[in-house]
Amino acid sequence: MTVARALLSVVLALAGLLLARPAVAHQATIAVLEFREMRAGVYIGRWTTLPKDGANRIDLRMPPHCLLRLPELNCGDKGLVGQMTIANLGEDMSAAIIRVTSLAGETRSYTISAANPVVTVLGTDAPTLDTWIELAKTYVNLGIDHILLGADHLLFVLGLIWIVQGGWRLLKTITAFTIGHSVSLAVTAFGLIGVPEAPLNACIGLSIVFVGVEIVKQQRGEIGLTAKYPWAVAFGFGLVHGIGFASALAGLGLERRILPAALLFFNVGVEIGQILFVTLVLALIWAHRRLGAELPRWGAELPAYAIGSVSMFWFLSRLVRVLAAA
Amino acid sequence: MSARLRTAALTALVLLAQSQIADAHIVNARLGDFYAGALHPLLTLQDMLVLVALGVLAGSLGAASGRWLVVVFPLGLCAGLGLAVAASIAPVPPVVDAATILLLGLLLAASLRIPVALLCAIAFALGMMRGAANAGELVPQTDRLLYAAGLACAGYVTITLVMAVALTFRRPDTEPVSSWRGIALRAIGGWVAAVGLMMAGLSFAT
Numbered sequence: 001m002t003v004a005r006a007l008l009s010v011v012l013a014l015a016g017l018l019l020a021r022p023a024v025a026h027q028a029t030i031a032v033l034e035f036r037e038m039r040a041g042v043y044i045g046r047w048t049t050l051p052k053d054g055a056n057r058i059d060l061r062m063p064p065h066c067l068l069r070l071p072e073l074n075c076g077d078k079g080l081v082g083q084m085t086i087a088n089l090g091e092d093m094s095a096a097i098i099r100v101t102s103l104a105g106e107t108r109s110y111t112i113s114a115a116n117p118v119v120t121v122l123g124t125d126a127p128t129l130d131t132w133i134e135l136a137k138t139y140v141n142l143g144i145d146h147i148l149l150g151a152d153h154l155l156f157v158l159g160l161i162w163i164v165q166g167g168w169r170l171l172k173t174i175t176a177f178t179i180g181h182s183v184s185l186a187v188t189a190f191g192l193i194g195v196p197e198a199p200l201n202a203c204i205g206l207s208i209v210f211v212g213v214e215i216v217k218q219q220r221g222e223i224g225l226t227a228k229y230p231w232a233v234a235f236g237f238g239l240v241h242g243i244g245f246a247s248a249l250a251g252l253g254l255e256r257r258i259l260p261a262a263l264l265f266f267n268v269g270v271e272i273g274q275i276l277f278v279t280l281v282l283a284l285i286w287a288h289r290r291l292g293a294e295l296p297r298w299g300a301e302l303p304a305y306a307i308g309s310v311s312m313f314w315f316l317s318r319l320v321r322v323l324a325a326a
Numbered sequence: 327m328s329a330r331l332r333t334a335a336l337t338a339l340v341l342l343a344q345s346q347i348a349d350a351h352i353v354n355a356r357l358g359d360f361y362a363g364a365l366h367p368l369l370t371l372q373d374m375l376v377l378v379a380l381g382v383l384a385g386s387l388g389a390a391s392g393r394w395l396v397v398v399f400p401l402g403l404c405a406g407l408g409l410a411v412a413a414s415i416a417p418v419p420p421v422v423d424a425a426t427i428l429l430l431g432l433l434l435a436a437s438l439r440i441p442v443a444l445l446c447a448i449a450f451a452l453g454m455m456r457g458a459a460n461a462g463e464l465v466p467q468t469d470r471l472l473y474a475a476g477l478a479c480a481g482y483v484t485i486t487l488v489m490a491v492a493l494t495f496r497r498p499d500t501e502p503v504s505s506w507r508g509i510a511l512r513a514i515g516g517w518v519a520a521v522g523l524m525m526a527g528l529s530f531a532t
Contacts, residue, residue, distance in 0.1 A: 148361070280483065283487060284483065284486060284487070286490065287486045287487050287489070287490030287491075288396075288486065288490075290389065290490040290493055290494055291389045291392055291393040291396065291486070291489060291490055291493065292389045292390075292393055293389075293393040293396045293486075
């Protein structure tokens with residue numbers, strides 16, 4: 001049983017350690033592109049503020065059903081609905097403002113920047129069934145991606161599974177974690193609270209350190225807080241991780257009227273990913289029990305140390321960032 | 327602070343001292359290559375046939391034999407991938423792939439009692455072959471370490487689960503080879519061998 005956890009811990013830990021990339025600074029220039037709807041679904045666009053290195057170098061990506069040949073943008077019957085992005089943002093331009101004026105004369109502005117790389121445009125009659133389907137596909141996938149790529153979240157869940165050991169207690173604990181991160185995700189996405197990303201990520205690292213220490217305590221025969229009240233710990237740290245999940249939505253420039261639905265679908269995606277991970281871990285624990293493949297006594301504590309060391313590494317590296325920014 | 331916590335903190339500090347600048351959040355970094363490495367063997371027929379056949383073979387031999395493959399097979403995958411990258415070794419021809427699948431199928435169908443050391447040697451060799459075959463997907467931009475981690479992880483998860491399922495189904499400690507469960511697994515071996523034979527024929531034809 002411990003081998004499964006150990007290998008998963010090591011893989012997640014290695015993945016986390018190997019991912020560091022230096023930040024790249026870029027010039028701060030802003031371009032403005034205006035689209036005016038001339039007839040249903042057909043727009044004429046022009047740069048009112050040209051990008052620094054000329055408009056031709058900008059890799060503007062419109063929704064797949066739209067054909068962009070500036071000055072014309074033809075989106076057919078569906079209209080200009082979907083996601084817009086600039087693929088090479090940051091090379092010569094730090095942000096772009098896209099203004100869209102509909103036939104009715106209503107103008108909407110969308111800002112694409114490094115912090116907000118994709119914007120979602122809704123039709124004037126939205127939300128339609130197509131919008132819902134598109135939203136569900138986009139945000140469920142985004143949620144799954146976010147949890148499966150979030151090695152820190154997975155390591156925390158792995159720590160919980162380790163301490164709680166399965167059964168109804170595990171179900172309650174994972175449910176408490178889910179409720180916790182769902183609440184804080186919603187509260188943060190609606191702008192009711194705002195937490196700076198750098199210290200938050202340090203706290204997420206610290207939450208895994210806590211779980212690592214709790215595992216060591218349990219192995220020494222002590223009853224830690226997590227072993228006593230796993231659901232409370234899961235709920236508490238779930239709140240912290242949920243704010244982290246919200247950062248994935250924050251960069252998408254969602255219109256407020258679709259935010260609740262996007263949030264719901266994103267959360268569904270996170271839950272699907274989490275259930276997949278928990279199921280896989282439980283299946284591996286079962287398989288190791290069947291095969292009698294367990295770590296020798298001298299290596300029993302290795303996984304706890306792996307979790308503790310990696311999470312401490314994350315915590316310290318993120319703390320350094322916080323202090324450097326201060 | 328306890329001694330163990332201090333050890334963990336020290337280890338983290340050592341890692342920190344040797345690292346580049348870390349991303350604020352892991353999701354911002356490249357984990358795509360990890361999943362590329364993990365998914366590639368799961369979506370390739372040759373890889374899946376080897377994984378399933380080897381897992382069923384090891385599981386049918388009992389837990390004492392099979393448990394070694396939990397470590398040996400992923401190590402073989404990494405060794406094969408590493409060797410292919412370092413020495414630019416080309417993957418084995420399709421006919422050799424087909425022959426190994428045929429051989430695995432025959433071993434399973436014959437229900438031979440394979441010694442643990444031989445089973446480990448076979449698993450390591452197969453792991454190396456499949457690892458080298460998966461190196462073909464690497465491009466200069468691929469993070470090789472992440473890709474190898476994903477590949478090893480997929481190999482470990484699949485072989486462990488298949489062995490456990492086969493062991494649970496076969497019950498080698500309580501039921502003889504001639505039981506219907508043993509015959510069913512031998513039949514699977516026959517199918518695997520047949521697929522290997524067809525693949526060999528196809529490789530000659532093309």
